[in-house]
Structures are given as structure tokens and as C-alpha cells.
Amino acid sequence: MTPVNGKSGAFWAIRYMTTTTEFKFCSQKAWSGDFCTLDSNTGFVTPSNNMVESDGLYIICVDYAAGKVAVEPANVYGIGDCFENGWDSGVEWTVADDGTVTSPVLKAGNVRMYTSAECFGVDWWRMEFNVYDGRIVYRGAGSDQEAVPCEAGKTVTLNFNAGTGEIK
Numbered sequence: 001m002t003p004v005n006g007k008s009g010a011f012w013a014i015r016y017m018t019t020t021t022e023f024k025f026c027s028q029k030a031w032s033g034d035f036c037t038l039d040s041n042t043g044f045v046t047p048s049n050n051m052v053e054s055d056g057l058y059i060i061c062v063d064y065a066a067g068k069v070a071v072e073p074a075n076v077y078g079i080g081d082c083f084e085n086g087w088d089s090g091v092e093w094t095v096a097d098d099g100t101v102t103s104p105v106l107k108a109g110n111v112r113m114y115t116s117a118e119c120f121g122v123d124w125w126r127m128e129f130n131v132y133d134g135r136i137v138y139r140g141a142g143s144d145q146e147a148v149p150c151e152a153g154k155t156v157t158l159n160f161n162a163g164t165g166e167i168k
Helices: none
Strands: 010-017 040-042 056-063 068-073 076-079 101-104 112-115 128-132 135-138 155-159 164-167
Touching (some): 128 164, 135 164
Parallel strands (some): 040 068
Antiparallel strands (some): 112 128, 128 135
16 A cells, blocks of 8 residues: 555555455555454445445555544546646546546646545645556655656556556
């Protein structure tokens, strides 16, 4: 999972999940210490492991400090020079039935992308990512990412399950 920039103990991931997708968490790469719930849990059912109630693209949030696990429908946005609203607000992207996310690039400039989650309530840049060499790279706890220049008329396509993206 990706750390939320500036929010200690908070992590997120976007995945396309079906009603049969199961998931659980562990603070280490081991089978011991795994968990599927914390003190506050929303957006999923737990018959044995965590599952969503309908197929779709979701953001999974784990906030250790707040004792919270939340699963929400994922929204992916473009902001800045390349997109319709410029720097005023993010433009929500289209999610296909297979979970890929796309957006046209309307103007030349640097591509900036992010997600948001009600469970964290943080500024857009704290959950930012971009495409480098065909891979989605997350800002995480790091500083501002290197610029990704783009021409008008291109399309950005992201596949969060595969961790891949392209701008063409």
C-alpha cells in the first residue's frame, strides 16, 4: 500500500475488485499478525475475509492512528495545465468495466493525477501519482514528483491492478 503524504500510519491502494475478491492486511510480510478489520470498518463485508458487495474500482484505506479500515468507490482525477478545470479542481476520469481508468489530455502541459478518499480527508497532492516508463509511480511520503510533459490530444490510461499506465 502507498503511504498518505504527511499522515503517519495512513496507507491506501486502488484496485478493481469483484464480489469474490478477498483481502487482508499484515504489518509485515508474514502470515502472522494479519488482520481484516480494525476498530472502525466501513465499505466491505467480512464473512471470512474482506469482500465488497459489488464489482468496481475501489480505494482501500488503512489508518492505524484512527484504527480504521475503509473501502470506498475510487475516484481518479487530473488537475493542472492539461485538464479542463486547470488548478481550480480535479476532473474525474472514466472507469471502464475492466477497471481501467482513462482521461483525454485537453491542453499541453504537465500531467498531474491523484485520488481522494473520505476516510483521510487530505489535500489532493498527498495522494498523487504519475506514469513513468509504463508504470504508475506513487508520490507516497516523498516530495513533488518529476514533471510529465504531455501534448493536447493524448489519452492517459491507468490499470491499477497491473500497476501500469500509458500516455499516448
